[in-house]
Amino acid sequence: MTTFRYGDRSQAVRHLQRKLNDRGAQLIADGFFGDATEAAVRAYQVKAGLVGDGIAGPKTLAGLQGLDTGKLLKHADLLQASLRLGVAVAAVYALNEVESKGFGFLSNGKPVILFERHVMYERLQLPRTPADDQQQLIRRTLLLAKQAPTLVNPKAGGYIGGTAEHQRLAQACRLDELAALESASWGAFQVMGYHWQRLNYLSIHDFVAAMNRSEADHLEAFVRYIEADADLLKALKAQQWATVARLYNGPDYQRNLYDVKLERAFERHQNLALVAA
Structure with a gap:
């Protein structure tokens, strides 16, 4: 999906500037995304109630086109999350920019998901009641791995x-609905389904229903995830970005420079002097 940010230069940016001018901005439509355009984007976002990050991504472009933004994350959602976690608004903005996929729903209205076949392999072997036979579960899992390796696989x-991930999930649900729903990552922050109990959802179906409602619900799951990890919350409050990145992204966080991206995003949003809209 198209995203425009500081430093971009193109005819598409010129079109963006004209759209912003239609909404009250007074930009020179020169096709360069500089300070004035960034400020105009953020001003529009704040006025529209969207996340005011100064980046013209799919959500901002949808709003400028007059499309429905009811399911989208709002500045007020991030502000509330910062108060709840006891961290700076800029820190939550940084997390949203770096750790989210930038959008939580597909064009067909379904939440963004990624089905993990190796997680399905593990969840199928998990005893859920005292009556479950571990060896029988293992045998069934191995059989399904042979029959449907694209859905059940140790690797x-x-x-x-995209939408094809929902097709994979539907096929996996026919094998075992509970294990399948738990084996997908959901929404803008890609929270794994199997966390539902740890995050205090009533059931996996309660969690999935929330992921289908709105990006605010996606953020809620992410906030619960942070609250459930005392070390992660402590590192976030201390702005220890390397620790935050390691705890959330795993030991390979440096490969993708998650800590550097978080720190830079935090500094940029701090400089924007974010306030409640």
Whole structure:
């Protein structure tokens, strides 16, 4: 999806500037995304109630086109999350920018998901009641892995992306609905389904229903995830970005420079002097 940010220069940016002018901005439509355009984007976002990050992504462009933004994350949602976690608004903005996919719903209205076949392999072997026979579960899992390796596999992979991930999930649900729903990551922050109990949802179906409602619900799951990890919350409050990145993204966080991205995003949003809209 198209995203415009500081430093971009193109005819598409010129079109963006004209759209912003239609909403009250007074930009020179020169096709350069500089300070004035960034400020105009953020002013529009704040006025529209969207996340005021100064980046013209799919959500901002949808709003400028007059499309429904009811399901989208709002500045007020991030402000509330910062108060709840006891961290700076800029810190929550940084997390949203770096750790989210930038959008939580597909064009067909379904939440963004990624089905993890290796997690399905693990969840199928998990005894859920005292009557479950561990060896029988293992045998069934191995059989399904032979019959449907794209859905049940000890190795990660098989991703298709987009709406096709929902097709994979539907196929996996026919094998075992509970395990399948727990084996997908959901929403803007890609929270794994199997966290539902730890995050105090009533059931996996309660969690999935929330993921289908709005990006605010996606943020709620993410906030619960942070609250459930005392070390992660402590690092976030201390703005220890390397620790935050390691705890959330795993030991390979440096490969993708998550800590550097978080720190830079935090500094940029701090400089924007974010206030409640």
